[in-house]
Amino acid sequence: xxxxxxxxxxxxxxxxxxxxxxxxxxxxxxxxxxxxxxxxxxxxxxxxxxxxxxxxxxxxxxxxxxxxxxxxxxxxxxxxxxxxxxxxxxxxxxxxxxxxxxxxxxxxxxxxxxxxxxxxxxxxxxxxxxxxxxxxxxxxxxxxxxxxxxxxxxxxxxxxxxxxxxxxxxxxxxxxxxxxxxxxxxxxxxxxxxxxxxxxxxxxxxxxxxxxxxxxxxxxxxxxxxxxxxxxxxxxxxxxxxxxxxxxxxxxxxxxxxxxxxxxxxxxxxxxxxxxxxxxxxxxxxxxxxxxxxxxxxxxxxxxxxxxxxxxxxxxxxxxxxxxxxxxxxxxxxxxxxxxxxxxxxxxxxxxxxxxxxxxxxxxxxxxxxxxxxxxxxxxxxxxxxxxxxxxxxxxxxxxxxxxxxxxxxxxxxxxxxxxxxxxxxxxxxxxxxxxxxxxxxxxxxxxxxxxxxx
Amino acid sequence: xxxxxxxxxxxxxxxxxxxxxxxxxxxxxxxxxxxxxxxxxxxxxxxxxxxxxxxxxxxxxxxxxxxxxxxxxxxxxxxxxxxxxxxxxxxxxxxxxxxxxxxxxxxxxxxxxxxxxxxxxxxxxxxxxxxxxxxxxxxxxxxxxxxxxxxxxxxxxxxxxxxxxxxxxxxxxxxxxxxxxxxxxxxxxxxxxxxxxxxxxxxxxxxxxxxxxxxxxxxxxxxxxxxxxxxxxxxxxxxxxxxxxxxxxxxxxxxxxxxxxxxxxxxxxxxxxxxxxxxxxxxxxxxxxxxxxxxxxxxxxxxxxxxxxxxxxxxxxxxxxxxxxxxxxxxxxxxxxxxxxxxxxxxxxxxxxxxxxxxxxxxxxxxxxxxxxxxxxxxxxxxxxxxxxxxxxxxxxxxxxxxxxxx
Numbered sequence: 001x002x003x004x005x006x007x008x009x010x011x012x013x014x015x016x017x018x019x020x021x022x023x024x025x026x027x028x029x030x031x032x033x034x035x036x037x038x039x040x041x042x043x044x045x046x047x048x049x050x051x052x053x054x055x056x057x058x059x060x061x062x063x064x065x066x067x068x069x070x071x072x073x074x075x076x077x078x079x080x081x082x083x084x085x086x087x088x089x090x091x092x093x094x095x096x097x098x099x100x101x102x103x104x105x106x107x108x109x110x111x112x113x114x115x116x117x118x119x120x121x122x123x124x125x126x127x128x129x130x131x132x133x134x135x136x137x138x139x140x141x142x143x144x145x146x147x148x149x150x151x152x153x154x155x156x157x158x159x160x161x162x163x164x165x166x167x168x169x170x171x172x173x174x175x176x177x178x179x180x181x182x183x184x185x186x187x188x189x190x191x192x193x194x195x196x197x198x199x200x201x202x203x204x205x206x207x208x209x210x211x212x213x214x215x216x217x218x219x220x221x222x223x224x225x226x227x228x229x230x231x232x233x234x235x236x237x238x239x240x241x242x243x244x245x246x247x248x249x250x251x252x253x254x255x256x257x258x259x260x261x262x263x264x265x266x267x268x269x270x271x272x273x274x275x276x277x278x279x280x281x282x283x284x285x286x287x288x289x290x291x292x293x294x295x296x297x298x299x300x301x302x303x304x305x306x307x308x309x310x311x312x313x314x315x316x317x318x319x320x321x322x323x324x325x326x327x328x329x330x331x332x333x334x335x336x337x338x339x340x341x342x343x344x345x346x347x348x349x350x351x352x353x354x355x356x357x358x359x360x361x362x363x364x365x366x367x368x369x370x371x372x373x374x375x376x377x378x379x380x381x382x383x384x385x386x387x388x389x390x391x392x393x394x395x396x397x398x399x400x401x402x403x404x405x406x407x408x409x410x411x412x413x414x415x416x417x418x419x420x421x422x423x424x425x426x427x428x429x430x431x432x433x434x435x436x437x438x439x440x441x442x443x444x445x446x447x448x449x450x451x452x453x454x455x
Numbered sequence: 456x457x458x459x460x461x462x463x464x465x466x467x468x469x470x471x472x473x474x475x476x477x478x479x480x481x482x483x484x485x486x487x488x489x490x491x492x493x494x495x496x497x498x499x500x501x502x503x504x505x506x507x508x509x510x511x512x513x514x515x516x517x518x519x520x521x522x523x524x525x526x527x528x529x530x531x532x533x534x535x536x537x538x539x540x541x542x543x544x545x546x547x548x549x550x551x552x553x554x555x556x557x558x559x560x561x562x563x564x565x566x567x568x569x570x571x572x573x574x575x576x577x578x579x580x581x582x583x584x585x586x587x588x589x590x591x592x593x594x595x596x597x598x599x600x601x602x603x604x605x606x607x608x609x610x611x612x613x614x615x616x617x618x619x620x621x622x623x624x625x626x627x628x629x630x631x632x633x634x635x636x637x638x639x640x641x642x643x644x645x646x647x648x649x650x651x652x653x654x655x656x657x658x659x660x661x662x663x664x665x666x667x668x669x670x671x672x673x674x675x676x677x678x679x680x681x682x683x684x685x686x687x688x689x690x691x692x693x694x695x696x697x698x699x700x701x702x703x704x705x706x707x708x709x710x711x712x713x714x715x716x717x718x719x720x721x722x723x724x725x726x727x728x729x730x731x732x733x734x735x736x737x738x739x740x741x742x743x744x745x746x747x748x749x750x751x752x753x754x755x756x757x758x759x760x761x762x763x764x765x766x767x768x769x770x771x772x773x774x775x776x777x778x779x780x781x782x783x784x785x786x787x788x789x790x791x792x793x794x795x796x797x798x799x800x801x802x803x804x805x806x807x808x809x810x811x812x813x814x815x816x817x818x819x820x821x822x823x824x825x826x827x828x829x830x831x832x833x834x835x836x837x838x839x840x841x842x843x844x845x846x847x848x849x850x851x852x853x854x855x856x857x858x859x860x861x862x
Contacts, residue, residue: 023658024651024653032580033580034550034581057681058569059677059681060679060681067661067664069657069658069659069660069661070658072658073649073658073664074644074649074659074681076573076576076577076580076581077570077577077682079543079546079574080542080543080546080574080577080581081546081577081581083543083546083547084550084581087494087498087547087549087551088550102569103567103570104601106565106600107518107565107566110540111542113539114539114543114544115543117492117493118497118539118543118547120494137676138569138677138678139569140567140673140674168537173489173537175481175488175489175491177481177482177483177484177486180770181533182488182533182535182536183531183536184532185532188537189536189537199602200599200602201600202519202528202596202597202600203520203528204520205517205519205520205537205538206492206539206540207492207537299656
């Protein structure tokens with residue numbers, strides 16, 4: 001194995017609440033039973049993946065005031081599933097998405113520390129924020145957060161959580177039955193944090209966990225988001241899949257991290273990736289066409305275009321031309337609980353009209369072209385080669401891989417692509433690290449000793 | 456069917472906390488004080504309880520560090536300090552056990568009912584129908600950890616002060632609302648809401664998902680849950696109660712109420728009060744279990760148990776006395792007491808092992824066989840959910856309407 005090769009980081013996700021998951025496939029299984037999550041996690045571990053990843057959404061999506069019923073609806077609570085998965089895996093990292101807006105640091109920091117304890121150092125947290133009153137309607141404080149304050153909230157939340165995680169020295173628990181000393185430090189867990197969002201103090205109730213702190217993931221593309229992630233995250237979702245764009249993002253994040261005084265390579269970049277394999281390129285392309293058309297049926301095509309139009313497009317024939325009405329970006333939101341494309345809707349529609357005219361696309365063809373997102377289509381050898389090249393050329397440090405088919409879709413990736421990545425010397429054949437941090441190749445958290453904490 | 460000669464089977468649970476309920480338990484030779492924050496420790500304890508065919512385990516928790524002081528932290532370094540999140544311990548243990556009920560503690564004062572509801576529902580999914588929840592009101596000292604409530608300091612002695620009494624009543628009113636929201640969210644998906652109807656392109660029948668639209672003085676929650684209806688429909692709700700307000704909360708909102716009688720007559724009086732509250736709440740047709748909590752030190756002889764307690768008390772520097780009666784004696788003596796108290800109207804017991812694993816082993820290996828010999832305890836698990844074990848039917852969602860006749 002060449003030591004100069006970058007080791008590819010692989011995460012696995014379970015397809016969820018969006019049109020990518022083809023629930024109507026005869027082989028599609030439960031989206032909620034634990035057996036589904038167990039299967040995907042154990043498959044990922046068999047493939048020597050670094051981690052298993054769970055997304056989150058705190059309100060069911062709506063369209064025109066009705067619960068959206070067309071995609072998968074419903075999911076389990078993130079942290080209990082990850083804790084249960086710790087019982088049926090040994091090495092796999094367990095990264096959960098948890099919202100910083102509708103949680104409080106004391107409670108969530110404890111839960112994440114607990115997950116790290118109970119998994120022997122395999123916990124990670126994907127930090128997200130939301131600011132919409134729609135989600136807030138499920139929580140005590142409602143939609144309390146202004147959009148402009150969301151990074152303040154997230155930044156302070158992370159800082160407060162770090163204060164809590166660091167509040168127990170690594171050697172604070174002596175548990176020496178002969179001397180009767182359980183705690184070495186009578187003030188173990190003492191903390192105080194004051195900011196715009198939080199004013200908290202007291203003693204934290206959970207001793208330091210194996211990793212000290214969980215691994216932190218973030219997303220962020222805006223300049224503010226990039227700085228935030230480069231400053232505080234161990235890994236960042238990259239939205240870029242074209243090599244030149246991805247490399248530019250990679251360099252930009254590394255430069256920002258560098259300016260913030262972080263060691264080189266301390267922030268990992270990870271795009272999401274789906275795949276379709278075939279025995280030949282033509283076979284893969286055919287399978288891909290079929291899967292994409294099942295992901296984006298006529299109704300789904302209308303709904304995907306609505307994310308830009310912000311108008312009810314259900315009256316437009318999916319096999320006909322694009323809607324002839326103008327978008328209504330300033331109208332009340334047609335859909336709730338899903339991302340709206342925030343850029344200039346009029347310009348976007350004009351581009352799509354030009355594209356549809358040139359390529360003779362129907363409404364549905366255009367939706368498939370724009371939203372039919374499968375990053376890797378080809379033979380296993382071709383897909384392995386492209387993944388490896390992308391990583392070796394610093395488009396990213398790895399990928400978070402998932403399938404349109406729950407729960408067995410990942411199996412063929414592990415059976416067919418993983419061995420080729422291992423042959424290339426770019427993916428471990430066996431786990432070597434004990435913690436998620438070690439497997440990801442990121443530095444351990446600096447240990448805080450009891451002496452350092454005595455004020 | 457029972458006759459006067461065959462006693463009603465009783466329900467038996469254990470309450471797990473740290474190294475046991477005696478503050479010096481961690482110093483016992485068989486204690487595992489360096490492993491209290493590991494998965495293996497908890498898995499071993501719950502597996503032992505399952506080997507003893509117990510109904511369920513509860514797992515203690517709080518959003519504060521343990522303390523000898525009600526009103527805040529202390530500076531002691533000679534007792535166990537630190538806990539893991541109980542819901543996540545229960546989730547971690549669930550895939551490695553098969554029958555035993557798992558009832559973690561989660562507080563209601565600073566947490567979100569939406570989060571607690573989906574966490575316990577998910578525990579019910581990962582345990583295939585064995586989840587419950589012990590709802591707990593926070594102590595005022597926890598307020599500073601969240602910084603969103605006025606801190607009205609008080610001690611146990613102040614509970615009769617009018618402003619303190621009002622604050623406590625407010626906490627229990629909030630608890631009742633909290634349980635109501637959690638339960639509504641569990642019902643917010645009907646059981647057959649997921650239809651996967653490819654012909655009409657619908658994953659769910661949205662008519663079977665319901666907004667709960669709870670509006671109360673402390674929070675409003677719209678719903679529906681993001682988690683489908685859990686396997687039991689309604690996982691078990693349990694509360695610990697020492698006085699009228701919490702008895703009332705239990706009678707109105709819970710499936711199991713843990714109480715702390717001092718003797719047979721006290722047990723009878725408490726059961727009578729809870730049953731009256733249950734009738735007042737219009738729940739007389741429902742099963743509400745009343746379990747007595749007992750801290751147990753069990754040995755071959757009463758003298759040995761007393762000696763052990765004296766030794767532990769000496770190590771801690773104080774005579775241990777908690778909210779529940781401390782029983783020191785043999786398993787046979789304890790069986791006598793449980794059966795005597797059962798005749799006072801209790802339906803089960805939550806035993807708090809004073810020292811782990813010693814007193815847990817005494818429960819599973821001595822007490823349980825003793826009760827089995829008397830025909831008072833199960834000799835094997837039957838298939839079924841935790842609710843079924845406790846004689847609770849699986850309720851339909853409160854939002855389900857009888858199916859209208861087609862056409």
